[in-house]
Amino acid sequence: MRSAANFPPISLQLPESLTTAMSNDIPQTNSKRSFLKLVVLFLGGMVGLFSSWGIVRFVFFGTKPKKNRELSREAFNSMKQGEPAFVPQAESWVIRGRDLSSSLALDDRCSHLGCRYKWNQEKRLFECPCHGSEFDIDGNVKRGPASRPLARLFLTEESDQLLRISDQPPGK
Amino acid sequence: MKKPFTPILVSASRGSFTAFLEHIHPRLVPEISTRISFTFCLGGLATLMFLVEIFTGALLLLYYYPSLSNAYPSIQRVTYYAPFGFFFRNLHYWGGQFMVILVVLHMVRVFWTRSYLPPRRFNWLVGSILLVLVFLVDFTGYLLVWDERALWAWTIARNLTEKIPLLGNKFALVIFGPSDMDDLCLIRLYAWHIFMLPAFLVGLMSLHYWKIRKDGGIFTPL
Numbered sequence: 001m002r003s004a005a006n007f008p009p010i011s012l013q014l015p016e017s018l019t020t021a022m023s024n025d026i027p028q029t030n031s032k033r034s035f036l037k038l039v040v041l042f043l044g045g046m047v048g049l050f051s052s053w054g055i056v057r058f059v060f061f062g063t064k065p066k067k068n069r070e071l072s073r074e075a076f077n078s079m080k081q082g083e084p085a086f087v088p089q090a091e092s093w094v095i096r097g098r099d100l101s102s103s104l105a106l107d108d109r110c111s112h113l114g115c116r117y118k119w120n121q122e123k124r125l126f127e128c129p130c131h132g133s134e135f136d137i138d139g140n141v142k143r144g145p146a147s148r149p150l151a152r153l154f155l156t157e158e159s160d161q162l163l164r165i166s167d168q169p170p171g172k
Numbered sequence: 173m174k175k176p177f178t179p180i181l182v183s184a185s186r187g188s189f190t191a192f193l194e195h196i197h198p199r200l201v202p203e204i205s206t207r208i209s210f211t212f213c214l215g216g217l218a219t220l221m222f223l224v225e226i227f228t229g230a231l232l233l234l235y236y237y238p239s240l241s242n243a244y245p246s247i248q249r250v251t252y253y254a255p256f257g258f259f260f261r262n263l264h265y266w267g268g269q270f271m272v273i274l275v276v277l278h279m280v281r282v283f284w285t286r287s288y289l290p291p292r293r294f295n296w297l298v299g300s301i302l303l304v305l306v307f308l309v310d311f312t313g314y315l316l317v318w319d320e321r322a323l324w325a326w327t328i329a330r331n332l333t334e335k336i337p338l339l340g341n342k343f344a345l346v347i348f349g350p351s352d353m354d355d356l357c358l359i360r361l362y363a364w365h366i367f368m369l370p371a372f373l374v375g376l377m378s379l380h381y382w383k384i385r386k387d388g389g390i391f392t393p394l
Binding site: 054055057058059061062 | 231234235253254255256257259260
């Protein structure tokens with residue numbers, strides 16, 4: 001059994017260097033210490049700012065209202081088969097197939113960092129101007145840095161005059 | 173005419189904040205107990221992990237969907253689609269694993285240094301309950317993912333609970349909910365994981381820390 005006698009007495013003597021530093025003889029303004037304090041505050045503030053930016057982005061994920069993408073039947077019929085056509089009001093590219101079910105629409109944002117890409121007729125590839133990602137006509141990645149294919153959308157019949165472009169396959 | 177602003181409230185609050193910090197800190201710290209090898213800070217690190225879990229858990233709450241068909245997809249969504257979601261989810265997952273490891277190591281350290289002896293017997297008991305609660309909170313988190321592993325872990329845990337003589341079935345109903353598997357089962361686990369077990373943990377942790385000080389801090393000779 002250990003007893004109190006075996007332990008050294010409690011020492012509260014501060015080292016001399018510390019007591020000197022704590023004394024009021026040293027001016028506290030414009031000193032190295034106040035500068036370091038400022039640096040620490042600045043760095044801490046930057047870290048805090050960046051972390052809160054991440055948290056804010058996380059919290060607001062998925063809160064944007066869904067895009068209302070529509071396309072008139074007339075515009076669809078005027079498109080050439082197998083040629084991508086940009087539909088600005090629907091913010092998507094439509095590639096017309098033989099009929100509606102074999103047609104495809106792609107969200108007009110690059111899957112890498114969300115730039116608007118363009119169709120290159122000579123190469124027959126979608127090219128992103130920001131980082132040079134390339135996608136084929138079905139939206140598959142041909143060249144990085146994008147790693148995911150373009151977001152695919154489906155065309156469904158809304159009425160005789162109107163087609164809807166949505167991320168849900170028809171019948172769901 | 174507008175009164176000039178006097179920052180009296182700011183300085184007053186600053187004073188009370190430092191007073192609060194000084195209050196939770198021991199008045200005297202023996203020199204010898206400032207050595208890291210004295211406790212390896214294992215209890216404090218486990219507390220830090222608990223705070224990390226609370227913070228990241230609160231963020232994950234925003235996207236978790238406690239139903240049998242949506243739980244797993246909602247976790248996939250938060251991990252792979254939400255900005256920084258992978259970071260918060262992994263922080264939550266690994267924080268939980270490290271919390272279990274640290275709590276076990278803390279118990280081993282207390283046992284090794286014979287700190288369970290009087291006057292700390294009661295705190296050893298509180299710590300033992302805390303250990304079980306940490307296991308339970310970790311286990312319920314494991315089930316909430318609701319993948320194949322969670323499904324079988326749930327089945328095994330439920331069967332084991334039902335095998336307890338006399339009260340087994342009642343226990344299983346309280347802990348796991350109705351026996352036919354539906355959304356209510358997952359909601360019950362969710363309630364255990366995010367509220368009831370952490371509430372017990374916070375209560376007992378406060379008792380644990382208070383008893384450390386009452387029993388003479390980390391240094392008083394045995």
